[in-house]
Amino acid sequence: MIQRLAVFGGTGDLTARYLLPALAALRAEGQLGDGFRLTGASREEWDSDRYRTWCAEQLDRHGGASPAGARRAVVASAGYRRADVTDAADVAAVVAGDEPVAVYLALPPALFPRAVDALHDAGLPPGSRIVLEKPFGEDLTSARELNRLLADVVPERAVFRVDHFLAMTTVQNVLGSRLANRMLEPIWNSTHIAEVEIVWDETLALEGRAGYYDGVGALKDMVQNHLLQLLCLVAMEPPITLGERDLRDRKVDVLRSVRLLTDQDVVHRTRRARYLPGRIGGHAVPAYADEEGVDPGRHTETYAEVELELDSWRWSGTTFRLRSGKALGRDRKEVAVRFRPVPHLPFGHEGEARPNVLRFELEPEGMTLDMTGIGAHAQALTPLSLTARLKPPHLPAYGRLLLDVLKGDPALSIRGDEAEEAWRVLAPVLRAWESNRVPLEEYPAGSDGPAPRPFEGDRRRRSDLLHPEALPHDGPH
Template sequence: MITRLVVFGGTGDLAARYLLPAVSALFAAGHLDSRFEMVCADRKGRSEAEFQQWVAAQLDHHAADTPVAARKATAAATRYRRADIQSSEDVAALLPDGQPVAIYLALPPALFPAAVTTLHDAGLPAGSRIVLEKPFGEDLAGAEKLNRLLAELVPERAVFRVDHFLAMTTVQNLLGSRLANRVLESVWNSAHIAEVEIIWDETLTLEGRAGYYDHVGALKDMVQNHLLQLLCLIAMEPPITLSERDLRDHKVDVLRSIRPLTDADIPHRTRRGRYLAGLIGDRGVPAYVDEQGVDAKRGAETFAEVQLMIDSWRWSGTNFVLRSGKALGADRKEVAVHFRPVPHMPFGHQGVAAPDVLRFGLDPECLSLELTAIGPTVNTLKPLTLTARMDPPELPAYGRLLLDVLHGDPSLAIRADEAEQAWRVVTPILAAWSRNLVPLAEYPAGSAGPPRSGR
C-alpha cells in the first residue's frame, strides 16, 4: 500500500470538498494509520499555519459527520508545499526518498499533458500511480495524446482515471441487483425493457464554477463520462468476475456497440439549452450568461440530452436517454428502467395499468419499483410503489476511490481505450452542435428545461 499522496491543486475545491473528507473517512474506518502522508501542493505560497487553519475549516465544514479524532488525524497527516506542476525541479523536490507515491492531478484538464510531461522529467519513482479527474482530455484527439504520454510514464494499471459515480453505493447496487438476482437478469434485455433513462437533473446553478464549466458545458461535464459510465454498467453483458480486466473489457464492449449518431440523427435525438433568469423555489437566479466569469460567446450549454441506441443482441430496440441539466425546477438523479407493457390485460375497461418502472436513486440513494396492483373493487387496478433505502456506506465515493488508488486496484478506474471510446460517442454531437445543427435553446431557471418542440 502506498502511504504518500501528493495532490497538485491541493488547496482547490476538489481537495476541500472531497479529498480531505475522504481521507478523514479512511482514518475513521481504520484504513489509514500514522504512516500516511498527504501533501497538498499549489503555486500560491502560504505558511504552514495558514494552511492548517484552512484544513481545519474545510474538515469542520465538509467532514463534520466524521469523528473529531479522524479529523485531527487528517490534519496531522496533511502538509503544504509550494510547487508548480510544470517545474520538474519543484516536482522532484516532492519525491525525495525515491519511494512510490500516488500523484493526484486535481487540476484543469488542459494542464494534464504538461503535468504528465513534467512528472516524466522529474523521474517518478517506480511503482508510483497517477490519478486524473474527468474529463480525460478535451476531445478524442486530446485523449489519445494524453494516453500516449501516460503510457510513457507508468504502466496502464498505475493510471487511475477516476469517476466517483462508479464508487457510489447505488451504482454498486445496480450491479448487485442485476447480477445477483435471477428475477431481474432474466428480463434485462430489449424484449422486456423499452427505455432506460439516466438522469442527473439538478436545481444547482453554476455555483462559482465558471472557470471550469464555461469551457466544457453539460455534455462534456456529465454525459461524456459519468452518464456513459452508468450506461456501461446497465448494458454490459454479465462478466465472469468483477476484476479489473473482466469488468473493464465488458464496459468497452458497450461503448463500441453504441450506434454512432449522424448529422441526420442529431437534431432529433439530442437537445441542448442554457438557463435564463428565473425562480427556483423562492430563490431568484440570474441568467447563466450573467453569472460571474461566463463568456456568452462560448455558447456553453447547461442542459444536454442524448438518445442512444445499442447495436447488440441484448439491446436492439431499447432507447437509452442520457440527460443532465442545471438550474431546473426539481432535482432528479436516477436511473429509471421502463419495462414494456404486458401483452394482454384481462381486466376489462377498468384494467388500465402503466408499464412497470425500476428506479435506482442516485442522490438520495434508494431503490424503488413501480408496479400495478389490484384495486379495492373488482377488476380495478391501482399503482403500487415498493421502496428500499440503502444502508449508509462505510466510505464516501471518494474514500473508496482513494483506497483503491493506495492499494493499486484499478477496477473502478477508466482504462485508456474506454476513455477514447467515450469520446467517440460524443464527438459527432459536439461537431454538429458547433455547426448549430441543434440550436442552443433557452429555458427559465426553475423550469423543466428547454421545450422538446424546439428540436
Template sequence: MIDRLAILGATGDLSARFLLPALAALRAAGHTGDALRVTGASREDWDTGRYRAWAAERLDRHGGALPAGAGEAVLSALDYRRADVTDPADVAAVVAGEGPVAVYLALPPALFPGAVTALHAAGLPEGSRIVLEKPFGEDLAGARELNRLLAELLPERAVFRVDHFLAMTTVQNVLGSRLANRVLEPLWNSTHIAEVDITWDETLALEGRAGYYDRVGALKDMVQNHLLQLLCLVAMEPPLTLGERDLRDRKVDVLRSVRPLTEHDVVHRTRRARYLPGRIGDRDVPAYAEEEGVDPARGTETFAEVELELDSWRWAGTRFRLRSGKALGTDRKEVAVHFRPVPHLPFGPGGKRPGGEGHGGEGHGGKGHGEEARPNVLRFELEPEGLALDLTGIGAHAHELVPLSLTARMEPQDLPAYGRLLLDVLNGDPALSIRGDEAEEAWRVLEPVLSAWERGLVPLDEYPAGSQGPPPHWW
C-alpha cells in the same frame, strides 16, 4: 499500501469538498494510519501552517460528523509546497521522498498534459501511481494524446482515471440487482425493456464554478463521463468476475456497441440549452449568460440530452436517453428502466373487468390498457440513494387497477465515494477506474455531437431557471 500521497491542485474545490473529507473517513474507518503522509501543492504562496488552517476549515465545512481525532490526524499528516504543476523542478520537489507515491491531479483538464509531462521529466519512484479526474481530455484527439503521455510515464495498471459515480452505493447496486437476482437478469434485454433514462437533473446553478464550467458545459461535465459510465453498468454483459480485467472489458464492449450518430441523428436525437433568469425555491437565479465569469459568446450549454442505441444482440430496439441539466425546478438523479407493457390485460376500459361471459365481453382482448395499467419502471435513485419499483395492482374495488410502488433505501456505505476511490488507489486496485481504451471510446461516442453543436446544427435552446428544462421536440 502506498503511504505517500501528493495532491497537485491541493487548494481547489475538489480537495476541499471531497479529498480531505475522504482522507478523514479513511482514517476514521481504520484504513490508514500515522504512516500516511500527504503533500499538497498549488500556486498559492502558503506554508504548511497556513495550508493546515485552510484544510481544518474545509473539514469543518465538508467533513460531516468525524470521530474524535480523525480530522486532527489528517491535518497532522499534511505538508504544503508552492509549485507550478507544469514545472519539472517544482514537481520533483513535491514527489521527492522514499518509496512509491500516488499523485492525484486535482486540476482542470487543460493542465493534465503539462502536469504529466512535468512528472515524466521529474521521474517517479517505481511502483508509483497517478490519478486523473474527469473529463479525461477535452476531445478524442486530446484523450489519445494524454494516453500516449501517460504510457510513457507509468504502466496502464498504475493509471487511475477516476469517476466517483462508480463508487456510489446505488451505482454499485445496478450490478448487484442485475447479477444477484434471478428474477431480473432474464428480463434484462430489449424484449422486455423499451427504454432507459439516465438522468442527473439538479437545482444547483453555477455556484461560482464559471472558471471551470464555462469551458466544459453539461455534455463534457456530465454526459461524456458520469452518464456514459452508468450506461455501461446498465447495459454490459455479465462479467465473469468483478475484477479489473473482466469488469472493464465488458464496459468497453458497451461503448463499442453504441451506434455511431449521423449528422441527422444529432439534429433529431440531441438537444442543448442554457438557463434564463428564474426562481428556484426561495432564491432568485440570474441567467447563465449573466453569471460572473461566464463568456456568453461561448454558447456553453447547461442542459444536454442525447438518445443512443446499441447494436448488440441484447439491446437492439431499446432506447437509452442520457440527460443532465442545471438550475432545474427539482432534483432528479436516477436510472429509470422502463419495461414494455404486458401483451394482454383481462380488464376492460379503466381497469375494470369486462362484462359478459366467456370471450365475448366488451373490452376483452387488450382494451384494458387504460391509464392505470402503466408499464413497470425500475428506478435506481442516485441521490438520495435508493431503489423503487413502479407496479400495477388491484385496488379496493375488485378488478380495478391502481399504481403500486415498492421502495427501499440503501444502507449508507462505511466510506464516501471518494474514500472508496482513494483506498483503491492506495491499495493498487484499478477495477473502478477507467481504462485508456474506454476513455477514448467514450469520446468516440460523443464526437459527432460535439462537432455538430460547434457548427450550430443544433440550436441552443433556453429554459427558465426553476423549470423542468426545455420541452422535448422530437419524441
C-alpha cells in the same frame, strides 16, 4: 499499500470538499495508519503550518461526519510545498523520495498534458500511481495524446482515471440487482425493456464555477463521463468476475456497441440549451449568460440530452436516453429502466396498467419499483410502488476511490481505451454542436427544461411516467 499522497491543486475546492473528508473517513475506518503522509501542492505562498490550519478549517466545514480524532490525524499528516505543476523541478521536489507516491492531479483538465510532461521529466519512484479527474481530454484526439503521455510515465495499471459515480452505493447496486437476483437478469434485454433513462437533473445553478464550467458545458461535464459510465453498468454483459480486467472489458464492449449518430441523427436525437432568469426555491437566479465569469459568446450549454442505441444482441431495439441539466425545477438523479407493457390485460376498462419502472435513485440513494395491482374494487387496477432506502455507506464515494488508488486496485477506474471510446461515441455530437447544426435552446431557471419539440410530445409523455411524481402512489410502500 501506498503511504504517500501528493495532491496538485491541494488548496482547491475538490481537495476541500471531497479529498480531505474522504481521507478522514478512511482514517476513521482504520484504513490509514500513522505512517500516512499527505502533501498539498499549489501556487499559494504558504508553509506547512498554514496548510494544516486550512485543512482543519475545511474538515470542520465539510468532514463533520468523521470523528474529530480522525480529522485531527489527517491534519497532522499534512504538509505543503509551493509548486508550479508544469515545472519539472517543482514537481520533483514534491514527489521526491524512495517510497512510491500517489499523485492526484486535482487540476483543470487543460493542465493535464503539461502536468504529465512535468511528471515525466521529474521522475516518479517505482510503484507510483497517477490519478486524474474527469473530463479526460477535451475530445478523442486529445484523449489519445494524453494516454500516450501517461504511458511514458507509468504503466496503464497505475493510471487511475477516476469517476466518483462508479463508487456510489446505488451505482454499485445496479450490478448487484442485475447479477445477484435470478428474476432480473433473464428479462434484462430489449425483449422486455423499452427504454432506459439516465438522468442527472439538478436545481443547482452555476454557483461560482464559471472558471471551469464555461469551458466545458453539460455534455462534457456530465454526459461524456458520468452518464456514459452508468450506461456501461446498465448495459454490460455479466462479467466473469468484478476484477479489473473482466469488469472493464465488458464496459468497453458496451461503448464499442453504441451506434454512432449520423449528422441527421444528431439534429433529431440530441438537444442543448442554457437557462434564462427564473426562480428556484423562492430565490431569483440570473440567466446563465449573465453569471459572473461567463463568456456568452461561447454558447456553453447547461442542459444536454442524447438519445443512443446499441448494436448488440441484447439491446437492439431499446432506447437509452442520457440527460443532464442545471437550474431545473427539481432534482432528479436516477437510472430509470422502463419495461414494455404486458401483452394482454383481462381487467376490462377499470383502471390503467402502470408501466413497470425500476428506478435506481442516485441522490438520495434508494430503489423503487413502480407496478400495477388490484385496488379496493375487484378487477380495478391501481398503481403500487415498492421502495427501498439504502443504508449510508461506510465510506463516501471519494473514500472508496482513494482507497482503491492507495491499494492499487483499478477496477473502478477508467481504462485508457474506455476513455477514448467514450469520446468516439460523442464525437459526432461535438462536431454538430460546434458548427451550430443543433440550435442552442433556452429554458427558464426553475422549469422542467426546454419545451418539448412538437414531434416528440408522445415521447415526452412516456418519459413523464418515469418520474415518481407522475402518478399517484396509493399502494403500499
